[in-house]
Amino acid sequence: MYKISICNFVFGTTVLQPRMAVARLKNQNPGVGHCTKVPRNVNMEKLQHGYLFPEIERHELLHSNKYPHAKVINLGIGDTTEPLPTIITSTMVDFVNGLSTTQGYKGYGPEQGEKPLRKAIADAFYKDLGIKPTEVFVSDGAQCDITRLQLLLGSDVKIAVQDPSFPAYIDSSVIIGQAGELVARAGKYRNIEYMKCGPMNNFFPDLSATSRSEIIFFCSPNNPTGHAATRKQLEQLVHFAKVNGSIIIFDSAYAAYITDDSPRSIFEIPGAREVAIEVSSFSKFSGFTGVRLGWTVVPEELLFSNGFPVVNDFNRIMCTCFNGASNIAQAGGLACLSPEGFKAVRSRINYYMENARILVNALASLGLTVYGGKNAPYVWVHLPGSKSWKVFADILEKTHIITVRAVALAPLVKST
Amino acid sequence: MYKISICNFVFGTTVLQPRMAVARLKNQNPGVGHCTKVPRNVNMEKLQHGYLFPEIERHELLHSNKYPHAKVINLGIGDTTEPLPTIITSTMVDFVNGLSTTQGYKGYGPEQGEKPLRKAIADAFYKDLGIKPTEVFVSDGAQCDITRLQLLLGSDVKIAVQDPSFPAYIDSSVIIGQAGELVARAGKYRNIEYMKCGPMNNFFPDLSATSRSEIIFFCSPNNPTGHAATRKQLEQLVHFAKVNGSIIIFDSAYAAYITDDSPRSIFEIPGAREVAIEVSSFSKFSGFTGVRLGWTVVPEELLFSNGFPVVNDFNRIMCTCFNGASNIAQAGGLACLSPEGFKAVRSRINYYMENARILVNALASLGLTVYGGKNAPYVWVHLPGSKSWKVFADILEKTHIITVRAVALAPLVKST
Numbered sequence: 097m098y099k100i101s102i103c104n105f106v107f108g109t110t111v112l113q114p115r116m117a118v119a120r121l122k123n124q125n126p127g128v129g130h131c132t133k134v135p136r137n138v139n140m141e142k143l144q145h146g147y148l149f150p151e152i153e154r155h156e157l158l159h160s161n162k163y164p165h166a167k168v169i170n171l172g173i174g175d176t177t178e179p180l181p182t183i184i185t186s187t188m189v190d191f192v193n194g195l196s197t198t199q200g201y202k203g204y205g206p207e208q209g210e211k212p213l214r215k216a217i218a219d220a221f222y223k224d225l226g227i228k229p230t231e232v233f234v235s236d237g238a239q240c241d242i243t244r245l246q247l248l249l250g251s252d253v254k255i256a257v258q259d260p261s262f263p264a265y266i267d268s269s270v271i272i273g274q275a276g277e278l279v280a281r282a283g284k285y286r287n288i289e290y291m292k293c294g295p296m297n298n299f300f301p302d303l304s305a306t307s308r309s310e311i312i313f314f315c316s317p318n319n320p321t322g323h324a325a326t327r328k329q330l331e332q333l334v335h336f337a338k339v340n341g342s343i344i345i346f347d348s349a350y351a352a353y354i355t356d357d358s359p360r361s362i363f364e365i366p367g368a369r370e371v372a373i374e375v376s377s378f379s380k381f382s383g384f385t386g387v388r389l390g391w392t393v394v395p396e397e398l399l400f401s402n403g404f405p406v407v408n409d410f411n412r413i414m415c416t417c418f419n420g421a422s423n424i425a426q427a428g429g430l431a432c433l434s435p436e437g438f439k440a441v442r443s444r445i446n447y448y449m450e451n452a453r454i455l456v457n458a459l460a461s462l463g464l465t466v467y468g469g470k471n472a473p474y475v476w477v478h479l480p481g482s483k484s485w486k487v488f489a490d491i492l493e494k495t496h497i498i499t500v501r502a503v504a505l506a507p508l509v510k511s512t
Numbered sequence: 513m514y515k516i517s518i519c520n521f522v523f524g525t526t527v528l529q530p531r532m533a534v535a536r537l538k539n540q541n542p543g544v545g546h547c548t549k550v551p552r553n554v555n556m557e558k559l560q561h562g563y564l565f566p567e568i569e570r571h572e573l574l575h576s577n578k579y580p581h582a583k584v585i586n587l588g589i590g591d592t593t594e595p596l597p598t599i600i601t602s603t604m605v606d607f608v609n610g611l612s613t614t615q616g617y618k619g620y621g622p623e624q625g626e627k628p629l630r631k632a633i634a635d636a637f638y639k640d641l642g643i644k645p646t647e648v649f650v651s652d653g654a655q656c657d658i659t660r661l662q663l664l665l666g667s668d669v670k671i672a673v674q675d676p677s678f679p680a681y682i683d684s685s686v687i688i689g690q691a692g693e694l695v696a697r698a699g700k701y702r703n704i705e706y707m708k709c710g711p712m713n714n715f716f717p718d719l720s721a722t723s724r725s726e727i728i729f730f731c732s733p734n735n736p737t738g739h740a741a742t743r744k745q746l747e748q749l750v751h752f753a754k755v756n757g758s759i760i761i762f763d764s765a766y767a768a769y770i771t772d773d774s775p776r777s778i779f780e781i782p783g784a785r786e787v788a789i790e791v792s793s794f795s796k797f798s799g800f801t802g803v804r805l806g807w808t809v810v811p812e813e814l815l816f817s818n819g820f821p822v823v824n825d826f827n828r829i830m831c832t833c834f835n836g837a838s839n840i841a842q843a844g845g846l847a848c849l850s851p852e853g854f855k856a857v858r859s860r861i862n863y864y865m866e867n868a869r870i871l872v873n874a875l876a877s878l879g880l881t882v883y884g885g886k887n888a889p890y891v892w893v894h895l896p897g898s899k900s901w902k903v904f905a906d907i908l909e910k911t912h913i914i915t916v917r918a919v920a921l922a923p924l925v926k927s928t
Contacts, residue, residue: 129813130786133757134726136816137666140825143832150623150831175619185612188840189605195803196601203591203801207566236652236804236838243833247659247687250553251667267832271663310550341549370546385619386839387611388652397545400552409556415566416559416683417659422652422838423802424604 139273144283148263149173155488156498163496172498174319174473176383178447180428181440184382187431188424202423207415209234209391210426216433217391221351221376225363227393231407233414234429236421237390238349238377239264245345245373245392246272248406248413253310256289258301260320262347265313295467295478299323303332308340314362315347317354321476322468324358330365337371343398343406344372349390352381352445354471369395373406378425380473382432382441389425448473555689560699564679565589571904572914579912588914590735590889592799594863596844597856600798603847604840618839623831625650625807626842632849633807637767637792641779643809647823649830650845652837653806654765654793655680661761661789661808662688664822664829669726672705674717676736678763681729711883711894715739719748724756730778731763733770737892738884740774746781753787759814759822760788765806768797768861770887785811789822794841796889798848798857805841864889 145151152172160168194200208214214229221227235241242264251273257265266288269275276287284290289309291301299321314333317324325333337344346362354360362372374393378384394407431437452469459466465478479487491499561567568588576584610616624630630645638648651657658680667689673681682704685691692703700706705725707717715737730749733740741749753760762778770776778788793806810823847853868885875882881894895903907915 129815130754130783131757131815131817131819132726132759132787133817134665134669134759136818136820136825137664138668139666140664140828143828173620177617177619179613179617180611182612185608188608192601192604192608192840195596196598197595201593201595201799203593203799204589205802237835239835240833243663247663248553248556249550250555250689252554253550264832271829271832273666310548337548338546341547343548343550367546371548383617383619386621386836388835388838399545399547401547401549402552403547404552409552412556412559413687416680416687417656419653419655419804420802422804422841424608424840425838 139271139275142270142275142278142285143267144278152498155492159492159496166496168496168498170498174380176380176385176444176448178383178444180383181437181444183434183437183440184428184431187437188428191424191427205420205423205426207418207420208411209421210423210430213426213430213433214391216430220433220438222361222363222393225361226369227363227395231393231395233392233394233410234421234426235390235392235414235418236388236425237379238347238375238392240418241375241390241392242345242347243268243271244413244417245375245410246274247417248409249274249311254287254289255311255313256291256306256309256342257313258293258315258318259290260293261313262315262319265345293318293321293323295465298329299467300325300329300332303336306336308342310342312337312342312344313347314344315349316358317350317472318468318474319347319350319472320474322470322472322474323476324354324356324471327357327359327365330359330362334362334365334368334371338367341401342371344368346372346374347376348374349377350380350472350474351376352441353449353473355449356471358471363393363395369397371398373398373410378429378432381445382429382437383444384425384428384432387422387425387428389421389429555687555691558686558691558694558701559683560694568914571908575908575912582912584912584914586914590796592796592801592860592864594799594860596799597853597860599850599853599856600844600847603853604844607840607843621836621839621842623834623836624827625837626839626846629842629846629849630807632846636849636854638777638779638809641777642785643779643811647809647811649808649810649826650837650842651806651808651830651834652804652841653795654763654791654808656834657791657806657808658761658763659684659687660829660833661791661826662690663833664825665690665727670703670705671727671729672707672722672725672758673729674709674731674734675706676709677729678731678735681761709734709737709739711881714745715883716741716745716748719752722752724758726758728753728758728760729763730760731765732774733766733888734884734890735763735766735888736890738886738888738890739892740770740772740887743773743775743781746775746778750778750781750784750787754783757817758787760784762788762790763792764790765793766796766888766890767792768857769865769889771865772887774887779809779811785813787814789814789826794845794848797861798845798853799860800841800844800848803838803841803844805837805845 156168213234214232217232218227218229246268253274255269255274269288274287275285278285289307291306293299293301344362348361351360362368362374377390394410396405396407398406400406432441452473452475455475456466456469459477467476469475488499491497572584629650630648633648634643634645662684669690671685671690685704690703691701694701705723707722709715709717760778764777767776778784778790790809794800810826812821812823814822816822848857868889868891871891872882872885875893883892885891904915907913
């Protein structure tokens with residue numbers, strides 16, 4: 097299996113003498129210069145080598161230097177490539193032009209997001225699910241909200257993650273101090289519960305073998321396996337969280353890619369309001385990866401063990417550690433949720449899914465076992481007997497394709 | 513003295529039975545509903561009542577309900593009010609229109625910001641100060657960067673703040689777990705060093721009476737007192753940090769408002785590269801409070817006690833916990849730093865400073881002692897013998913003016 101979750105990386109041990117190493121790299125005398133007496137954060141020391149995506153970028157750069165004429169195709173980070181529909185950009189243009197007028201100028205907005213956008217998100221994604229606009233917090237993206245949720249939770253909780261999983265859950269957990277020691281050989285942290293998900297269990301963890309943790313990160317449709325959890329699976333998950341007194345942080349960033357009747361939100365499952373937070377994003381829904389817009393839903397019924405509403409603390413975090421998403425991005429987000437905007441955005445999603453289909457068919461025709469690509473733009477390929485980075489390097493060397501996650505967001509183009 | 517720093521608030525004790533209280537407020541039976549077993553973060557429990565600015569908003573709303581016909585003037589949060597120069601918005605419009613084209617579409621950008629913008633910031637604000645573009649990290653604002661710096665530092669450091677100070681330094685410190693217990697009577701945290709700044713010491717702390725702390729937050733021109741530290745004062749500060757092995761986090765968000773020869777950056781002081789980080793913003797410089805854009809400078813020479821470069825960890829934080837500022841805001845920021853853009857932005861700053869002068873003169877003509885308004889848009893008024901919130905309430909009740917911080921960004925208009 098071509099596994100690429102960061103928890104499976106073994107990147108060598110921490111540099112024990114970083115000053116020496118840095119100085120050597122820079123060809124300097126390490127004895128020179130002033131050192132502060134501020135200790136390096138022990139949590140930062142525990143992080144593995146580099147965050148996944150910049151690490152991939154580094155490999156891409158090295159490859160481009162080696163093959164300056166190669167046309168590299170990047171299927172790595174899952175970036176969007178298609179121009180935004182003009183109905184979205186024309187709304188943003190109007191908003192930006194307004195900023196030059198007395199009537200249209202806007203300064204600070206509410207840290208939680210503009211009211212019409214909060215309402216539009218509740219209406220568009222949570223219709224009939226009872227989510228109030230005041231439970232929707234607009235942000236600059238899901239990855240940023242994950243860190244803010246970790247700030248809210250603090251270091252005294254244990255998290256569980258799907259294995260493989262999006263690396264931000266684990267890395268933010270390490271930074272906030274929840275993860276415990278790194279077991280270098282396994283590339284895993286002692287205090288994180290890794291819930292194995294693969295073809296053997298229909299990409300859903302064996303909950304009977306899963307230890308209790310306060311927080312369960314769960315991404316569906318899953319990045320990177322491409323699997324969307326079924327209603328029955330999510331009912332089991334909500335039940336498991338309720339019995340254990342856990343909070344699910346449900347990442348639905350790819351919900352718009354679901355083509356069958358898999359739930360698009362955890363709040364489709366009865367009882368989820370008492371056990372779940374949902375993090376989501378305009379990035380893959382409407383190509384806002386660079387524009388930056390996301391949201392998080394925290395239901396009022398979600399309570400800490402002392403009965404205090406989680407939403408109150410999240411509101412405090414958003415007001416103190418964040419200052420609102422760009423008002424231009426918010427204007428664009430509102431346009432995406434208009435009937436015409438929604439339709440236009442839909443056409444882009446269909447395009448990306450067509451790319452996924454092309455990839456799946458091509459890989460299958462090579463005799464490979466392929467998962468995903470049906471309810472998500474991610475394609476998960478079985479390449480037995482090799483380590484992730486080894487496969488990554490082989491594919492890059494032979495085809496000039498960046499994979500790591502075989503993402504189908506970029507069109508399939510023959511490499512040169 | 514009309515003191516408004518959050519460290520001086522006494523807001524009553526923490527609600528001991530929040531679930532009960534919340535239920536009572538919502539007229540619900542507190543026994544009903546599921547509680548998770550996730551403990552509330554003890555650091556969140558230590559935060560005082562509400563973050564300053566939302567708290568002010570709450571007062572404003574109550575006042576508007578009481579006097580629905582009053583025209584309230586908000587001099588509170590220090591918002592910008594003047595339309596953006598068209599040279600800035602037209603650049604953003606071009607960028608947004610480009611997002612609808614194959615050539616102009618952009619997905620994920622570098623988490624650290626677009627290279628041309630990093631270079632332009634280095635050139636515009638740090639000319640001849642030796643700051644490299646790679647030491648400049650573009651962000652969605654200074655307040656957000658302050659939290660990210662706290663994430664980088666972790667809980668095992670002690671911070672010092674000017675007293676009074678911008679509330680985000682203290683609140684982010686509490687959230688990350690540095691602050692220690694709250695001494696409710698004093699409204700101060702045990703493990704934070706409060707450096708008194710006022711007319712008695714020319715708004716610069718008595719460093720001989722200041723205990724060592726790992727981190728010194730220092731804002732100049734100061735929010736809220738309006739005082740810009742002199743070169744000599746900043747030399748003392750850098751010396752103090754060097755001797756103590758401390759790191760200064762210098763907030764220069766109002767540097768563009770300096771009218772005399774006070775340093776606009778901590779990096780004007782020799783030796784600062786080894787002891788200081790600088791956080792800054794386009795918010796007050798170019799009216800981007802709602803557009804959201806800021807930056808942080810971390811020099812390569814700044815090292816933790818083990819010799820590890822701070823910039824490496826900040827880079828990791830930016831890549832893991834942040835996903836880049838909105839690319840539209842970045843395009844706008846670049847336009848602000850063009851020669852024409854800079855000139856246009858300058859005219860807005862002059863306008864705000866003219867407002868400050870009007871306020872200072874009016875308040876002085878009432879016989880009040882007034883500070884600030886010369887190198888910053890903030891005006892600091894001596895109103896002896898009263899508590900902050902009492903003065904706040906009196907002014908609001910009698911004049912329909914929101915003060916807390918007597919900010920001159922809004923034009924002085926007679927209330928009705």
